[in-house]
Amino acid sequence: MVTIKDIARAAGVSPATVSRALNDSPLLREETKTRIRHLAAELGYEKNELARGLVKGASGAIGLIIPDITNPFFADIARGAEEVARVRGYGVLLCTTEGDPELERSHLHLLRRKRVDGLLLTSVTAEDPYLEDLVRANVPFVLVSRLVRRLDAPFVVGDDRHGARLAVEHLISIGHRRIGFIGGPKDVQSSQDRMEAYQVALAEQGLPPRRGWAVFASFTQDAGREWGRALLSRKDRPTALFAANDLIALGVMEAAEEVGLRIPEDLSLVGYDNISYAALPRIQLTTVAQPTVEMGRIAAEYLLDVIDGSRRRKLRKVLRPHLVVRRTTAPPPSRADTRDLTTG
Amino acid sequence: MVTIKDIARAAGVSPATVSRALNDSPLLREETKTRIRHLAAELGYEKNELARGLVKGASGAIGLIIPDITNPFFADIARGAEEVARVRGYGVLLCTTEGDPELERSHLHLLRRKRVDGLLLTSVTAEDPYLEDLVRANVPFVLVSRLVRRLDAPFVVGDDRHGARLAVEHLISIGHRRIGFIGGPKDVQSSQDRMEAYQVALAEQGLPPRRGWAVFASFTQDAGREWGRALLSRKDRPTALFAANDLIALGVMEAAEEVGLRIPEDLSLVGYDNISYAALPRIQLTTVAQPTVEMGRIAAEYLLDVIDGSRRRKLRKVLRPHLVVRRTTAPPPSRADTRDLTTG
DNA sequence: TTGTACGCGTTATCAC
DNA sequence: GTGATAACGCGTACAA
Numbered sequence: 001m002v003t004i005k006d007i008a009r010a011a012g013v014s015p016a017t018v019s020r021a022l023n024d025s026p027l028l029r030e031e032t033k034t035r036i037r038h039l040a041a042e043l044g045y046e047k048n049e050l051a052r053g054l055v056k057g058a059s060g061a062i063g064l065i066i067p068d069i070t071n072p073f074f075a076d077i078a079r080g081a082e083e084v085a086r087v088r089g090y091g092v093l094l095c096t097t098e099g100d101p102e103l104e105r106s107h108l109h110l111l112r113r114k115r116v117d118g119l120l121l122t123s124v125t126a127e128d129p130y131l132e133d134l135v136r137a138n139v140p141f142v143l144v145s146r147l148v149r150r151l152d153a154p155f156v157v158g159d160d161r162h163g164a165r166l167a168v169e170h171l172i173s174i175g176h177r178r179i180g181f182i183g184g185p186k187d188v189q190s191s192q193d194r195m196e197a198y199q200v201a202l203a204e205q206g207l208p209p210r211r212g213w214a215v216f217a218s219f220t221q222d223a224g225r226e227w228g229r230a231l232l233s234r235k236d237r238p239t240a241l242f243a244a245n246d247l248i249a250l251g252v253m254e255a256a257e258e259v260g261l262r263i264p265e266d267l268s269l270v271g272y273d274n275i276s277y278a279a280l281p282r283i284q285l286t287t288v289a290q291p292t293v294e295m296g297r298i299a300a301e302y303l304l305d306v307i308d309g310s311r312r313r314k315l316r317k318v319l320r321p322h323l324v325v326r327r328t329t330a331p332p333p334s335r336a337d338t339r340d341l342t343t344g
Numbered sequence: 345m346v347t348i349k350d351i352a353r354a355a356g357v358s359p360a361t362v363s364r365a366l367n368d369s370p371l372l373r374e375e376t377k378t379r380i381r382h383l384a385a386e387l388g389y390e391k392n393e394l395a396r397g398l399v400k401g402a403s404g405a406i407g408l409i410i411p412d413i414t415n416p417f418f419a420d421i422a423r424g425a426e427e428v429a430r431v432r433g434y435g436v437l438l439c440t441t442e443g444d445p446e447l448e449r450s451h452l453h454l455l456r457r458k459r460v461d462g463l464l465l466t467s468v469t470a471e472d473p474y475l476e477d478l479v480r481a482n483v484p485f486v487l488v489s490r491l492v493r494r495l496d497a498p499f500v501v502g503d504d505r506h507g508a509r510l511a512v513e514h515l516i517s518i519g520h521r522r523i524g525f526i527g528g529p530k531d532v533q534s535s536q537d538r539m540e541a542y543q544v545a546l547a548e549q550g551l552p553p554r555r556g557w558a559v560f561a562s563f564t565q566d567a568g569r570e571w572g573r574a575l576l577s578r579k580d581r582p583t584a585l586f587a588a589n590d591l592i593a594l595g596v597m598e599a600a601e602e603v604g605l606r607i608p609e610d611l612s613l614v615g616y617d618n619i620s621y622a623a624l625p626r627i628q629l630t631t632v633a634q635p636t637v638e639m640g641r642i643a644a645e646y647l648l649d650v651i652d653g654s655r656r657r658k659l660r661k662v663l664r665p666h667l668v669v670r671r672t673t674a675p676p677p678s679r680a681d682t683r684d685l686t687t688g
Numbered sequence: 689t690t691g692t693a694c695g696c697g698t699t700a701t702c703a704c
Numbered sequence: 705g706t707g708a709t710a711a712c713g714c715g716t717a718c719a720a
Contacts, residue, residue, distance in 0.1 A: 001697095003697055003698090004697070004698070013706075014706070014707045015698085015707090016699085016706075016707060017705085017706060017707075019698065019699060019700095020705095020706085027706080028705065028706080029705065032705085032706090046453065046456045046457050047457050047697090047698085048457070048459060048697050048698070049457045049458050049459065049698095050394050050397045050398045050403060050458070050459050050696090050697080050698090051398050051696075051697035052697080052698055052699075053394040053698090053712095054392075054394045054395050054398055054696090054699095054712045054713065054714090055697085055699045055700080055711075055712045056698085056699070056712085059394060060458070061437070061458070064438070068423070069413065069419050069422050069423050069426065070416070070419045070420060070423050072414065072416070072419075075413050075414045075416075075419050076414060078413050079412070079414050079440065082413065082438055082439070082440055083440075086440075086451070091437045091454060091455075091458055092437065092438050093435045093438075094408070094422065094426055094436050094437075094438040095430075096423065096426055096427075096430075103430075106430075107430070109390065110433070111435075112390045113390050113391050113392070113393045114394070114404070114405070114435055115392060115393065250624060253625040253626060254625045257625065276414065276621075277621065277624060280594060280621060280624065280627060281594055281597040281598045281601065281627075282597060282626040282627055283624060283625075345713095347712095347714085348713070348714070349713080349714095357690075357691085358691045358692075359691095359713090359714080359715095360690075360691060360692075360693095360714095360715080361690060361691075363713095363714065363716085364690085364715090364716090367715080371689065371690080372690080373689065376689085376690090391713095391714085392713055392714070394712090394713080394714095395696090395712070395713035395714045395715090396713080396715080397696095397714095398695095398696050398697065398698090398712090398713080398714075399695075399714055399715050399716085400696085400714090400715075401696075689720105690719105690720085691718105691719085691720075692717105692718085692719075692720090693716100693717090693718085693719095694715105694716090694718100695714100695715095695716095696713105696714090696715090697712105698711100698712085699710105699711090699712090700709100700710085700711080701708105701709085701710080701711095702708085702709080703706100703707085703708080703709095704705100704706085704707080704708095
């Protein structure tokens with residue numbers, strides 16, 4: 001590999017001058033700058049960011065921690081983040097945790113050893129124990145899509161209460177009165193918020209909560225299938241289900257098919273997130289859309305601002321979701337139909 | 345940040361000794377090694393990989409270049425790659441090109457500046473001009489899922505001819521005689537192979553190629569929809585379509601719905617790759633399964649072996665795909681049905 | 689078995 | 705304007 005010393009020798013100047021030329025120092029005269037740059041290009045010089053990082057105390061890379069890149073929700077975030085990192089000349093180190101705190105911990109160490117300049121965190125559950133270490137170590141980071149109440153950390157999230165309300169009100173507006181909810185994990189903030197907003201929205205319309213129609217579960221298709229089966233097998237089953245994310249909704253689709261319920265004729269279904277799955281032909285899931293890619297972008301943009309020292313005010317971004325009505329919601333079956341089905 | 349000097353001072357030894365202890369040098373006595381290590385842990389020491397990389401000429405990271413992390417096919421590869429990189433202590437720098445050669449080029453430069461130890465390349469079309477630069481620069485790399493004939497580079501691919509044959513033979517075995525094909529880009533090797541194998545498989549069964557039933561397009565849902573519409577609107581439309589990947593197949597699903605054809609009653613459909621979309625409820629696409637995650641794993645494993653200097657023979661892995669029969673294939677409609685539909 | 693001294697490629701601080 | 709020189713944190717010949 002060619003170094004600035006090689007260029008210096010070839011140009012008949014000192015390494016310092018080469019460095020200045022390459023960094024566009026105002027101290028040099030234009031003429032020498034361009035001359036040296038041409039020479040560098042000719043020799044195929046590539047700056048060594050390891051060396052640069054060593055002296056400047058910055059690596060020019062950020063870490064992105066997610067549970068699973070295969071989950072389209074996180075892939076969207078990754079995409080937004082990578083996009084802005086790229087245009088700002090930063091690298092992004094991909095770290096997947098599989099939801100395992102131990103893996104998260106080891107990734108965090110790897111990233112510190114690599115001296116990443118900042119972190120984008122998504123897989124953070126409420127009790128995540130490593131966050132205080134990060135603030136102690138003074139590593140800039142942003143929480144993406146998951147909020148941690150006990151900490152005063154910068155974040156980008158969606159307005160979960162508003163989103164859940166949109167879902168429930170949509171169902172009510174087309175005539176549903178018997179609306180169930182399958183939630184995410186109990187210890188995740190967004191999960192709690194969606195549950196609460198669901199209950200509030202029902203209450204506002206004078207619809208009493210029905211015992212067993214709303215459950216905490218987990219953000220997976222499996223959970224959706226299992227709980228969907230349970231809820232839909234009840235004698236007094238709901239005519240509509242609001243799923244706390246799209247994966248759960250897909251599980252409910254499976255359950256509905258197993259139980260012999262048609263969507264949307266017999267059962268209306270609303271998801272959350274509007275991941276790529278939701279728009280697929282035949283799925284066509286009505287869902288609450290979060291600007292997921294945008295969340296990744298905003299988080300990365302802020303993080304890099306902080307790193308570059310240009311930003312001061314702490315990021316507290318709450319993005320408004322909106323409802324995307326597709327083909328999994330329709331008015332509930334008439335009473336006759338309902339009787340038919342509940343006895344069947 | 346605490347350095348080995350700090351530890352040396354605290355331990356009353358020289359920095360060199362600390363370095364040796366941390367790298368488990370056989371020169372040191374166990375006792376001092378463990379003592380120093382404990383001390384390092386206490387002080388919260390984290391090795392500076394920038395400095396280490398500078399002296400060793402290796403960064404401890406590899407680059408992963410893909411067109412789009414949002415595409416489940418590439419997300420699968422990324423997952424496999426990240427998984428093995430993680431256990432072997434390497435970082436992976438995520439680079440997405442959006443299929444733009446210019447972006448690919450700039451990423452390649454960034455990665456060289458970061459002195460990555462190796463590269464995983466997926467978005468490489470046949471004319472990719474940067475590959476020779478890489479071999480010239482002596483950067484280890486592996487081609488994943490895309491083959492470049494003119495170059496003698498290590499690769500992991502699926503056996504596309506075999507896969508395509510599986511698809512076509514399945515369709516023939518359940519009674520289809522009128523089988524169309526919508527391919528990927530003409531300049532991609534796997535695309536060409538699938539097309540050829542499709543034609544060979546037909547010919548072997550004595551089924552003559554029909555003019556206009558087989559087309560090169562691109563690996564996107566849009567392409568599937570457009571070409572699907574075109575092929576399915578013909579008077580002499582096929583009773584089955586083989587799509588060169590699952591995204592195309594999804595587009596065909598849309599087209600079929602537009603045209604009023606039911607799948608699989610009126611039209612059988614086979615995809616390729618078995619991405620996560622294919623297994624979704626209501627999609628349930630019959631498809632040729634590639635071990636995509638495994639491809640990422642194998643590629644990374646080999647790359648890191650090369651980097652560590654433990655591997656010599658060039659990787660030329662061709663993985664066997666298998667057919668996953670789901671619900672988009674069925675025997676063709678009877679002749680009466682066919683007449684009905686073509687006049688409708 | 690351990691310490692000394694140097695170099696990895698760059699930037700920054702002095703001089704000139 | 706430009707050139708020495710000294711860091712940055714670590715690994716490693718060489719010496720002890």
